[in-house]
Amino acid sequence: MKKYAKIGxxxxxxxxxxxxxxxxxxxxxxxxxxxxxxxxxxxxxAALSLNLILGYTGQASLAHGAFMGIGAYxxxxxxxxxxxxxxxxxxxxxxxxxxxGFLVGLPSLRTKGPYFAIFTLCFNVxxxxxxxxxxxxxxxxxxxxxxxxxxxxxxxxxxxxVLFFLILVMLIERxxxxxxxxxxxxxxxxxxxxxxxxxxxTFREKLIAxxxxxxxxxxxxxxxxxxxxxxxxEATSYLASFYILIYLLIGGVATLGGPVVGAxxxxxxxxxxxxxxxxxxxxxxxxxxxxxxIYFPMGVVGGIKKLWEWAKERWGGKEVPSxxxxxxxxxxxxxxxxxx
Amino acid sequence: MSxxxxxxNITCSIGRHSVIxxxxxxxxxxxxxxxxxxxxxxxxSLFKTISGLIKPSGGSIVFEGQAIQKKTPExxxxxxxxxCPEGRRxxxxxxxxxxxxxxxxxxxxxxxxxxxxxxxxxxxxxILKERSAxxxxxxxxxxxxxxxxxxxxxxxxxxxxxDEPSLGLAPLIxxxxxxxxxxxxxxxxxxxxxxQNASMALAxxxxxxxLENGSIVMEGPAAELAGNEEVRKAYIGA
Numbered sequence: 361m362k363k364y365a366k367i368g369x370x371x372x373x374x375x376x377x378x379x380x381x382x383x384x385x386x387x388x389x390x391x392x393x394x395x396x397x398x399x400x401x402x403x404x405x406a407a408l409s410l411n412l413i414l415g416y417t418g419q420a421s422l423a424h425g426a427f428m429g430i431g432a433y434x435x436x437x438x439x440x441x442x443x444x445x446x447x448x449x450x451x452x453x454x455x456x457x458x459x460x461g462f463l464v465g466l467p468s469l470r471t472k473g474p475y476f477a478i479f480t481l482c483f484n485v486x487x488x489x490x491x492x493x494x495x496x497x498x499x500x501x502x503x504x505x506x507x508x509x510x511x512x513x514x515x516x517x518x519x520x521x522v523l524f525f526l527i528l529v530m531l532i533e534r535x536x537x538x539x540x541x542x543x544x545x546x547x548x549x550x551x552x553x554x555x556x557x558x559x560x561x562t563f564r565e566k567l568i569a570x571x572x573x574x575x576x577x578x579x580x581x582x583x584x585x586x587x588x589x590x591x592x593x594e595a596t597s598y599l600a601s602f603y604i605l606i607y608l609l610i611g612g613v614a615t616l617g618g619p620v621v622g623a624x625x626x627x628x629x630x631x632x633x634x635x636x637x638x639x640x641x642x643x644x645x646x647x648x649x650x651x652x653x654i655y656f657p658m659g660v661v662g663g664i665k666k667l668w669e670w671a672k673e674r675w676g677g678k679e680v681p682s683x684x685x686x687x688x689x690x691x692x693x694x695x696x697x698x699x700x
Numbered sequence: 701m702s703x704x705x706x707x708x709n710i711t712c713s714i715g716r717h718s719v720i721x722x723x724x725x726x727x728x729x730x731x732x733x734x735x736x737x738x739x740x741x742x743x744x745s746l747f748k749t750i751s752g753l754i755k756p757s758g759g760s761i762v763f764e765g766q767a768i769q770k771k772t773p774e775x776x777x778x779x780x781x782x783x784c785p786e787g788r789r790x791x792x793x794x795x796x797x798x799x800x801x802x803x804x805x806x807x808x809x810x811x812x813x814x815x816x817x818x819x820x821x822x823x824x825x826x827i828l829k830e831r832s833a834x835x836x837x838x839x840x841x842x843x844x845x846x847x848x849x850x851x852x853x854x855x856x857x858x859x860x861x862x863d864e865p866s867l868g869l870a871p872l873i874x875x876x877x878x879x880x881x882x883x884x885x886x887x888x889x890x891x892x893x894x895x896q897n898a899s900m901a902l903a904x905x906x907x908x909x910x911l912e913n914g915s916i917v918m919e920g921p922a923a924e925l926a927g928n929e930e931v932r933k934a935y936i937g938a
Contacts, residue, residue, distance in 0.1 A: 543798045544805060547791045554789045557753060559777030559806035559855060 377523055381516040394515045395587065396631045400624035401522045402583045405529050406600075407607040407619030409576035412533060414605075415614035416542065417569040418549030422601045423464065423480035426487040427574050429596025431457045431581020433491070436504045436591055446509055454578040461574025462567065469566045472552070484598040491593035503592040506585055522583050529576055530616055536572070537616075545569055546614075577604075606645075610652050612659025621661055703762075704729045704890050705750070705781075705859055710759035710769075712749050719745045721914045722759070727859065727892055732885045734901040734922065735894045736935050737911035743894040744786050746911070747861045750892075751783040752776040763859070777806045782857030786864040786894075788844040790851075792837025796828055799836045799847055803854030814854075821850040824880060842873035849877070853884065860884065862893045866900065878904055898935035902926040910935075 380397065384390030410424050434456050438449040468479040491498040498504065512518055536542055547555040548562050555562050585591055604623075611622020626645070633641045656663035703726035712720045719742050727733050737743045748754045750761060752773040761769040768776055782803075791799055800821055804814050822829035825846040831839060836847060845865055852860055862881065866874040874897065882904050885891050895901035902908055902922045910918040910931060918925065925931050 540801070540805075543791075543794055543802055546794055547802050550791045550793055551789060553753065554785060554791070555802075556773050557748075557751060557783050557785055557789075558802055558851070559774045560802070561772070561774050 374527075378520075381519050385516055391515055393628075394519050396628055397624065398515070398519045398522050398587050399584070400627035401519075401526045401620075402580050402587060403604065403607055403627050404620040404623035405522075405526055405583065406577050406580035406604045407611065407623045408526075408529050408533055408616075409573045409580065410604050410608050411613060411615075411619050412536070412545075412576070413566075413569050413573040414608065415619075416537065416545040416549060417566055419469065419566060419570070420474075420477040420605075421480045421570070421573070422477050422598065422605070423484045423487075424573075424577050424604050425598050425600025425602070426484040426596050427457050427461060427577045428581040428584060428600055428604075429491065429591075429593075430460060430487065431578035432585040432588075432591055432595050433498060433504065433581075434578070435582040436506050436585050437497075440504065440506055446512075450579070450582050453582050454575045457578030457581065458571050458575035462571045465567045465570040465574075469563060469570060481598060481601070484596075484601055487596050488593065488598060491596045498593045499591070501592070503590055506589045506591070508586065508589060512586065518583075518587060522587070525579060525583065526620070529579065530620070532576075534616055541565075541568075606649060608659075610649060610659055612656075612661035612663075615659070615661045615665075618659045618661035622659065625660075703727060704731075704764060705892070706760075706762040707750070708760045708762070710746070710749060710756050710761065712745065712754055712756040712758075714745070714754070719914050720749065720756070723911070723914070723916055724759075725909055725916065725919070727890060730885075730888065730890055731907065732882070732891045732893065732905045734905040734908045735892065735911055736896070736898050736901065736908060736925075736931070737894070738896065738934075741911045742914040743911055744863055745914075747783060747785075747863050747892075747894060750776075750861060751781055753783075774806060777855055777857075780856070780858035781861065782852040782855040782859070783861045784848050784852035784863060784865065786867060788841065788848050788867075790836040790839075790844055790847060792835060794836060795833055796836055796839070796847055797832040799851055800828075800854050803851035804856075806855060817854050817856065821853060824853065824883070825850055842869055842877070845869060845873075845877060846880075849880065849884075853889075857889060859890045859892065862891060864894055864896065866895065866897045874900065896935065898931065899926070 381394050384393050406424060406428050410421060413419050413421050431453050435449055435453040438444045438452060439446055444452070464480075464483055468476055468483070471479050492500075512521070544555070544560050544565055547558070547560055548565050552562050584595070607623040607626055608619050609622070610626060611620065612618025630641060630645065637644070652659065658666070705727040707723055707725045710720055710723045711718065723746060735743055735746070745754060749756050752768070752771055752775070756769050759769070760767055763776075763779060763781060766779070768779065768781075771779075791802060794802070797818070800818055801814060804817055807813070822832075827843060828847060828850055831843065836844065839847060849862065849865065852862075865877050865881070869877070878900055881891060881893065893901055893905060902925055905922045908920065908922045908925045909916050910925070918928070918931065
């Protein structure tokens with residue numbers, strides 16, 4: 361019963377996502393919304409990729425903005441300057457970002473907790489400085505333009521392309537989490553020392569997760585470049601890393617729907633209030649972030665799940681162990697050094 | 701006597717503190733050996749050293765004729781040494797079943813074989829079967845300890861290192877767990893058991909060591925240690 365309800369919900373959301381551009385395409389104002397939603401889905405792919413390393417493996421990467429920018433630039437250069445076919449440039453870009461991610465992961469994943477976050481943030485700052493100064497690579501202040509093939513010139517076509525890849529990324533992530541790799545990543549997150557004692561090669565697991573995560577964020581970079589059709593060095597900014605992080609936190613870490621709800625929802629809201637509130641909107645979203653982290657530590661999707669379980673216990677008559685309602689964070693286990 | 705596990709003059713330090721000062725001990729195949737010691741004596745450090753989580757600064761550890769002191773924890777688990785760490789360490793957000801499957805991580809990915817081991821684990825602790833879908837963090841203390849032991853057994857170890865399995869548990873549960881330890885031992889698994897609960901531990905084991913400040917101060921057959929005046933005073937309190 362519950363399973364059918366879940367599948368029904370997914371199909372409903374999918375139908376809405378497919379129907380939406382048809383409705384929006386009718387008016388001129390609506391057409392802008394298609395673009396906003398497409399970019400929202402691009403950020404959703406980025407948030408899903410961060411989810412793999414932060415949500416499931418517990419390593420807070422603050423370099424995903426840089427990797428997304430690297431992906432975007434790599435794609436733009438391959439497609440625009442080298443002249444490679446659009447759909448051939450996509451996998452090459454993902455492989456390049458994954459390779460750079462692998463090389464960055466080799467030293468950085470040996471550090472733990474906040475040190476990893478600092479390391480990756482530093483990497484992001486370095487990448488930004490490099491892209492600002494290497495004008496032969498980034499096009500400098502003028503940036504790098506992208507001329508799309510004619511069949512991608514329509515907004516709704518790009519919308520469906522990104523929607524298709526978003527669903528693909530979700531299915532891939534679901535498969536990873538359901539397989540044996542998922543629990544072993546969660547094992548690393550919840551207690552690295554114990555994971556090692558059980559015989560899990562924690563460094564290897566983290567490196568694989570980080571590389572896969574960079575592969576996916578490279579894909580987000582490709583579609584970012586496709587939708588913007590113009591890149592400046594700011595595309596590699598660490599601000600993007602924080603946006604991805606905030607989308608993920610507000611949506612809900614370690615869930616599949618959370619990053620998508622967080623990214624599409626927040627990006628849409630931020631764009632909606634751009635004219636009326638200007639930069640003040642960030643103030644309001646700061647407050648929302650604080651509110652969500654205090655009252656819904658598992659994000660909006662986690663909060664809804666919790667309410668659902670509570671409602672089921674209250675009215676459903678089905679016995680739910682009260683423990684399952686209490687919030688259990690990813691790291692509730694005491695990590696202290698044992699007594700001797 | 702050819703021992704399954706042979707520690708020769710092991711020393712190890714954490715930072716600048718030396719925690720193990722030249723420990724030598726032997727565990728024969730099929731034995732149940734206990735290691736007594738107060739808090740801070742170095743029991744857990746010694747267990748971590750054997751399982752490769754801490755690298756010793758000197759001495760050798762030989763398991764089945766092979767030196768293992770430089771091997772990674774993952775290699776050591778594969779060779780057949782499984783650690784059940786102190787304080788019922790589990791993956792609280794994973795279900796009981798997944799915790800158990802994690803225990804078999806180093807073994808073949810053959811699903812049928814893992815299912816067989818799962819059945820063995822449920823056979824050892826039937827309560828875990830009832831709880832298999834529940835998150836490990838929601839179990840009671842005794843059940844968590846059972847799960848920790850069962851998970852260690854999922855690796856099909858030749859040698860099981862049990863670090864204070866009775867810590868913080870009710871006497872009745874401790875009794876049940878001690879019975880299971882004997883049961884595991886009679887199934888052919890060699891066990892090294894660290895305990896503060898000396899009377900219980902000595903009652904089930906064949907030999908014992910007493911660890912103090914990182915050195916072995918006494919060793920011998922369990923019955924002899926149980927009768928020893930100093931051991932009685934320090935660890936049994938009678």
